[in-house]
Amino acid sequence: MSATQLVFLLIGVLAGAALAFVVVSAGARRQREAQQAEQREDRARLEAELRDQRAARDASETRAAAAEARAAALEARLAAEQAAADQRYRDLESARERLKSEFQALAAEILEDKSKRFGEQNASQLGQLLNPLREQLVDFRKVVSDTYEKEGRERVTLQAELKQLLELNRQLSDEAGSLTRALTADNRTQGYWGELKLERLLESAGLEKGQQYLTQESFKDEAGDRYRPDAVLLLPEERHIVVDAKVALLDYQRACATDIDDGERERFLGQHTAALKSHVRELGDKDYSRLKGLTSPDLVLMFVPVEAAFLEALRRDPGLYDFAFGKKIILVGPSNLLASLRLVAQIWRTEAQTTNARAIADRGAALYDKFVGFTEDLGKVGEHLERAQKAQHDAVRKLAQGPGNLVRQAEMLRDLGVAPTKKLPAALKDASLPDEGGGPEDVEAP
Numbered sequence: 001m002s003a004t005q006l007v008f009l010l011i012g013v014l015a016g017a018a019l020a021f022v023v024v025s026a027g028a029r030r031q032r033e034a035q036q037a038e039q040r041e042d043r044a045r046l047e048a049e050l051r052d053q054r055a056a057r058d059a060s061e062t063r064a065a066a067a068e069a070r071a072a073a074l075e076a077r078l079a080a081e082q083a084a085a086d087q088r089y090r091d092l093e094s095a096r097e098r099l100k101s102e103f104q105a106l107a108a109e110i111l112e113d114k115s116k117r118f119g120e121q122n123a124s125q126l127g128q129l130l131n132p133l134r135e136q137l138v139d140f141r142k143v144v145s146d147t148y149e150k151e152g153r154e155r156v157t158l159q160a161e162l163k164q165l166l167e168l169n170r171q172l173s174d175e176a177g178s179l180t181r182a183l184t185a186d187n188r189t190q191g192y193w194g195e196l197k198l199e200r201l202l203e204s205a206g207l208e209k210g211q212q213y214l215t216q217e218s219f220k221d222e223a224g225d226r227y228r229p230d231a232v233l234l235l236p237e238e239r240h241i242v243v244d245a246k247v248a249l250l251d252y253q254r255a256c257a258t259d260i261d262d263g264e265r266e267r268f269l270g271q272h273t274a275a276l277k278s279h280v281r282e283l284g285d286k287d288y289s290r291l292k293g294l295t296s297p298d299l300v301l302m303f304v305p306v307e308a309a310f311l312e313a314l315r316r317d318p319g320l321y322d323f324a325f326g327k328k329i330i331l332v333g334p335s336n337l338l339a340s341l342r343l344v345a346q347i348w349r350t351e352a353q354t355t356n357a358r359a360i361a362d363r364g365a366a367l368y369d370k371f372v373g374f375t376e377d378l379g380k381v382g383e384h385l386e387r388a389q390k391a392q393h394d395a396v397r398k399l400a401q402g403p404g405n406l407v408r409q410a411e412m413l414r415d416l417g418v419a420p421t422k423k424l425p426a427a428l429k430d431a432s433l434p435d436e437g438g439g440p441e442d443v444e445a446p
Helices: 003-183 189-204 250-255 261-284 308-318 318-327 335-398 406-415 426-431
Strands: 214-215 230-235 240-245 298-301 329-332
Touching: 003 335, 003 426, 189 214, 189 230, 189 240, 189 298, 230 250, 230 335, 250 261, 250 308, 250 426, 261 298, 261 308, 261 318, 261 329, 298 335, 308 318, 318 329, 329 335, 335 406
Parallel strands: 240 298, 298 329
Antiparallel strands: 214 230, 230 240
């Protein structure tokens, strides 16, 4: 670079610096002028605010002086009213203590009277509710006790009767010989005797005619033919058992004679067994199970009144019993028939006990349901009593307690000039007085 160029470069730098100085100086001068104008505006605004504050201070001093004067007057009036209020409060406290004592005494008297009458009324009502229940419980206990006592007596009686059975069998065997000899002459008489013997056994077993057995009752089959079994045993659930008596004693009596030889005796016993077998065949052909009005199983009891003759026939022909069973016949003598009849009687007793037990259970269930209903009703009575007591307490609070209660409002009306002809009880007026520290609505206006 030449010297001339350096000179021109230096001159350009100096000229740019001078121009920059001039521009900066002009901007600073304008900024100072703007700041001075803003300061002048702020000063004017501050002077205006100072004048306003001075005016407000003067007004405040004037109001303060007036307020001090009014406050002094109010303090004097408040002191006078406070003194009067203190005197009224002392008078009210004295009256309150006196009325409180009277109200407590009256409330205690009223509560005692109400409690006494309420207790008497409750006792009467509970007695009316519990007496029927007590009577039903006594009746239920008596029924249960009588049932168990009756069952125990019947069990003892059954044991005694079973002991008497052997003695009765012995007597029957002793009588069989003489009766057989007396009845061998006429077959019709033998039939009557067999029916009489059967009915006596029915009565000895404790069965009731017409209720637990029938004799000489007629039945018809589908063809209209009439049949008349000697006896029909009635069982629970309308079931029946047919008993037919068959007597064949002529050959047996001849075999028991002492003036014949063994050959003759065997021949007569064989004829006796054959006659009994013939009776089995005839009875099996009747088929009582098909008769109308007779709910009977296929088996029929064939009763042989003479025990010895029955046992001798079975001894002579061991297959006789199976033969009869094949004809749907069960051979029975006096001893095993009596046992069967006593079993039937026991079935009826058990049925009666079952019926009684069912009736006791039904009555017990009904009694329990009644007792549950009674407890529920008793609970409802308690709930109603609690609601009634709560409602009574609420009514008392509204009447004579709490701010704005009715008694207090009524007394305030009387204080305002109302002239009633009657006065409220002192106890209620005392209860309506406000407590210490109550709200402004509880304090009487001066």
